[in-house]
Amino acid sequence: MILTDTHLHTSFSSDSTASMDSMIRQGIALGLETICFTEHYDPDFPDIPSGHDFSLNFDAYYDECRKLADRYAGRIEVLHGIELGIQPHLKDELADFIDQYGSRYDYIIASCHLVDRMDIYYPGYFETWGPQGGLRRYFETTYRNLQIFDSYQAVGHLDYASRYIRGPRLPFHYKEYQDILDAILLHIISHDKALEVNSSGLKAGLDWPNPHMDILKRYKDLGGSRITIGSDGHQPAHMAYDFHRLPAILKEAGFDHYEVYRKQKASQVPLTD
Numbered sequence: 504m505i506l507t508d509t510h511l512h513t514s515f516s517s518d519s520t521a522s523m524d525s526m527i528r529q530g531i532a533l534g535l536e537t538i539c540f541t542e543h544y545d546p547d548f549p550d551i552p553s554g555h556d557f558s559l560n561f562d563a564y565y566d567e568c569r570k571l572a573d574r575y576a577g578r579i580e581v582l583h584g585i586e587l588g589i590q591p592h593l594k595d596e597l598a599d600f601i602d603q604y605g606s607r608y609d610y611i612i613a614s615c616h617l618v619d620r621m622d623i624y625y626p627g628y629f630e631t632w633g634p635q636g637g638l639r640r641y642f643e644t645t646y647r648n649l650q651i652f653d654s655y656q657a658v659g660h661l662d663y664a665s666r667y668i669r670g671p672r673l674p675f676h677y678k679e680y681q682d683i684l685d686a687i688l689l690h691i692i693s694h695d696k697a698l699e700v701n702s703s704g705l706k707a708g709l710d711w712p713n714p715h716m717d718i719l720k721r722y723k724d725l726g727g728s729r730i731t732i733g734s735d736g737h738q739p740a741h742m743a744y745d746f747h748r749l750p751a752i753l754k755e756a757g758f759d760h761y762e763v764y765r766k767q768k769a770s771q772v773p774l775t776d
C-alpha cells in the first residue's frame with residue numbers, strides 16, 4: 504500500500520482550480536500519511552491556446568502550504584515541493600531561482616514539458632516530428648536539460664511525451680531509444696538522483712505509469728535504486744490515482760522501496776502490497 508503522494512498540483516498551478524485545502528482533505532479521506540505539493544514553475548513558457556503561463560507566486564504558495572501543514576499536523580504530513588519545467592537555455596535563470604528560493608523546498612522535480620519551446624501537449628508537436636521522432640526529440644531535450652541543471656531530487660515523468668502521441672498506440676521498444684535513454688538513466692544514477700514513477704500515465708490510458716516498465720527495468724539493471732511516486736493529480740479525484748496497481752508493477756521492475764524527500768533529504772519507505 505502506498506500512503507504517500509509526492510506530485511500534486513493546486514490552483515497555485517495555472518492548470519488547476521483545486522484549493523489546497525480540498526486536496527489535503529481528500530488526502531486524509533484516502534488515508535494518505537504524507538502528501539507533497541509540487542506546483543508548476545516553467546520559466547519562459549510560450550503562449551499556448553489555453554492561456555496557461557505556468558508562472559508561480561512563490562511566497563503565496565509557501566505561506567499557504569505552511570499554514571495548512573500546521574493546521575492539519577497530526578492528521579497528515581504536508582510537504583512543500585515544486586515541479587520545475589527545465590529548458591536547455593534556462594541555465595542562468597534556474598540558477599538564480601535556486602539561489603533565491605531553492606532551500607524552501609522539501610522536494611524539487613525536474614520535468615520536461617517543452618521541446619524547442621513547443622508544448623508537446625498540443626498536436627502540432629507530434630505532427631511535426633512523427634511519433635518516434637517526437638519521442639526521441641523529447642528524450643534528447645530531457646538529456647540536454649539535465650546537463651544545465653542539477654538542483655533537483657527526481658526526474659519527473661521521464662517518458663511523459665508518449666501519452667500525447669495521437670492515433671493508434673504504437674508499442675514502445677526500449678531498443679529504439681536505448682542510446683539516449685541509457686544516457687539519461689546513467690546520468691540520474693551517477694548524480695544520485697531519483698526517477699519519478701508518475702501514475703498519471705495509467706490515468707491517460709497507458710498500460711504503465713510514466714515511465715514505461717521497460718525503462719523502469721533498465722534503470723534497475725543499470726544500478727538505479729531511487730524512485731519516487733506521485734499521481735500528478737490536479738484535482739482531489741485524481742490523488743493517489745491507481746496507486747493500488749503500483750506495488751506489483753514496481754516489484755516486477757525489481758524495486759522494494761521508494762523514497763520521500765524532506766528538506767531535500769531522502770527517506771526510504773518499504774514497498775508493501
Ligand SMILES: [Zn+2]
Pocket residue numbers: 586614616659660
Ligand atoms: Zn509535469
Ligand SMILES: [Zn+2]
Pocket residue numbers: 510512586735
Ligand atoms: Zn505535475
